[in-house]
Amino acid sequence: SQELEQSPQSLIVQEGKNLTINCTSSKTLYGLYWYKQKYGEGLIFLMMLQKGGEEKSHEKITAKLDEKKQQSSLHITASQPSHAGIYLCGADPLDSGAGSYQLTFGKGTKLSVIP
Amino acid sequence: DVKVTQSSRYLVKRTGEKVFLECVQDMDHENMFWYRQDPGLGLRLIYFSYDVKMKEKGDIPEGYSVSREKKERFSLILESASTNQTSMYLCASTKGSTLWTRETQYFGPGTRLLVL
Numbered sequence: 062s063q064e065l066e067q068s069p070q071s072l073i074v075q076e077g078k079n080l081t082i083n084c085t086s087s088k089t090l091y092g093l094y095w096y097k098q099k100y101g102e103g104l105i106f107l108m109m110l111q112k113g114g115e116e117k118s119h120e121k122i123t124a125k126l127d128e129k130k131q132q133s134s135l136h137i138t139a140s141q142p143s144h145a146g147i148y149l150c151g152a153d154p155l156d157s158g159a160g161s162y163q164l165t166f167g168k169g170t171k172l173s174v175i176p
Numbered sequence: 177d178v179k180v181t182q183s184s185r186y187l188v189k190r191t192g193e194k195v196f197l198e199c200v201q202d203m204d205h206e207n208m209f210w211y212r213q214d215p216g217l218g219l220r221l222i223y224f225s226y227d228v229k230m231k232e233k234g235d236i237p238e239g240y241s242v243s244r245e246k247k248e249r250f251s252l253i254l255e256s257a258s259t260n261q262t263s264m265y266l267c268a269s270t271k272g273s274t275l276w277t278r279e280t281q282y283f284g285p286g287t288r289l290l291v292l
Contacts, residue, residue, distance in 0.1 A: 104266065
């Protein structure tokens with residue numbers, strides 16, 4: 062089965078600083094999803110990447126999937142307190158156009174932003 | 177926007193009680209999922225359903241059952257709650273029945289269950 066390793070496990074940054082979170086798999090990542098979770102709440106979908114080399118941005122958050130499709134990174138520019146939370150990556154284990162029913166998730170990266 | 181709601185945000189139950197957690201989605205999605213989330217273990221899939229009355233076991237179905245009598249509603253049942261079922265429970269849904277398209281899972285706000 063596919064396992065996703067997220068690093069770092071936790072991160073504390075000063076407001077205004079840039080940061081990067083990584084999601085690595087020993088197997089090919091198909092349909093890589095990034096979610097954000099505020100403490101005690103549900104997951105909010107951020108972005109989905111499928112193609113090697115693909116990059117997507119939303120406001121100050123950019124996600125990339127490497128060419129080999131084994132690592133994805135989430136980059137936040139000029140962090141703000143509103144970015145604080147737990148970031149999780151999830152991957153579809155199947156290489157099929159229709160995807161699969163199940164996603165495998167990383168354990169999450171806890172981000173704290175100090176004003 | 178997709179809306180997935182869960183019946184309770186917080187729940188406290190006693191060991192041995194029967195517990196029902198309900199999830200409702202308002203976007204006519206075909207697929208629905210139940211996960212539990214625990215520190216250090218991440219999200220683990222308990223059960224999912226791809227149609228009314230259809231269900232499939234996930235990674236950790238033991239001690240749980242599910243019911244899907246209507247398309248919009250997916251219930252998770254703890255037949256006899258135990259302390260090791262104290263956890264955060266998350267429901268999700270996807271549209272389903274679209275070929276050659278990966279689908280995003282949309283999550284509810286979660287139910288934090290404490291079993292004493």
